[in-house]
Amino acid sequence: MPERTKTGVPGLDEILDGGIPKENLVVISGDPGSGKTCLCLEFLYYGAMKYKEPGVLISLEESEEEMIKIASFFGWDFKKLVDEKKVEIIAVELYDFEKLRATVEDAITRLNAKRLVIDPGVVFRLYFERELDARKRILSLGRTLKKSGCTAIITNEISLDKTSSLFGLEEYVADGVILLYHTKLEDRFIRSIGVLKMRGTKISEKLHPITISKDGIRILAKQELFEEV
Numbered sequence: 565m566p567e568r569t570k571t572g573v574p575g576l577d578e579i580l581d582g583g584i585p586k587e588n589l590v591v592i593s594g595d596p597g598s599g600k601t602c603l604c605l606e607f608l609y610y611g612a613m614k615y616k617e618p619g620v621l622i623s624l625e626e627s628e629e630e631m632i633k634i635a636s637f638f639g640w641d642f643k644k645l646v647d648e649k650k651v652e653i654i655a656v657e658l659y660d661f662e663k664l665r666a667t668v669e670d671a672i673t674r675l676n677a678k679r680l681v682i683d684p685g686v687v688f689r690l691y692f693e694r695e696l697d698a699r700k701r702i703l704s705l706g707r708t709l710k711k712s713g714c715t716a717i718i719t720n721e722i723s724l725d726k727t728s729s730l731f732g733l734e735e736y737v738a739d740g741v742i743l744l745y746h747t748k749l750e751d752r753f754i755r756s757i758g759v760l761k762m763r764g765t766k767i768s769e770k771l772h773p774i775t776i777s778k779d780g781i782r783i784l785a786k787q788e789l790f791e792e793v
């Protein structure tokens with residue numbers, strides 16, 4: 565059994581047979597507002613606080629300040645983690661893929677990071693006019709990350725009506741795929757999580773309900789989504 569990186573997110577390691585296999589690359593795909601960013605911040609927070617694993621957050625949408633603010637809503641003091649060099653947040657402009665790759669590598673080395681998040685990863689697509697170029701580059705980024713010693717999460721904004729992303733990022737690069745749903749069921753929205761794949765891992769075959777509160781995301785690992793509805 566591979567060594568694992570415990571996410572620390574309540575309930576998540578339980579449905580992942582103990583955690584994400586170390587140095588794997590996982591894509592978290594999900595509906596808008598389904599909790600992708602929240603889960604990523606929580607992964608970095610527990611990494612730094614509980615497991616003494618520094619983490620790097622590459623933010624392709626929000627500024628560092630904005631990210632710190634979002635984390636503070638959940639009671640996570642990222643300002644302190646940044647000051648203590650346990651977390652580094654890098655807001656990257658969207659224009660040069662090679663530059664992005666170099667930035668990622670530098671930050672990982674600087675912090676001796678064990679966790680990496682790129683959020684939202686979907687904007688990779690905007691770098692390229694041709695799908696083939698995108699695939700090649702994303703593959704090469706995946707290889708870079710593997711060599712870096714980090715367990716990495718890249719988020720992907722998709723509507724889960726269609727579970728495959730535009731460039732097949734999941735199929736070609738990721739070792740694991742986690743799906744976050746925020747879907748309408750009759751007269752309300754419900755949140756749930758499912759693991760589509762995770763190499764070397766006995767995964768839960770079920771969809772599990774999740775809650776988001778002021779303490780962040782929690783996965784109800786013992787419950788199945790449809791047992792009560």
Ligand SMILES: Nc1ncnc2c1ncn2[C@@H]1O[C@H](COP(=O)(O)OP(=O)(O)OP(=O)(O)O)[C@@H](O)[C@H]1O
Nearest residue numbers: 594595596597598599600601602603721776777778
């Ligand atoms: N204190 C709270 N209690 C309950 N729900 C909350 C609380 N704080 C935030 N939320 C909800 O948690 C979700 C957080 O979503 P988040 O931004 O992580 O999703 P996302 O998948 O990254 O979205 P996007 O596709 O916009 O990037 C939002 O739907 C928000 O309404």
Ligand SMILES: [Mg+2]
Nearest residue numbers: 600601602684
């Ligand atoms: Mg987000």
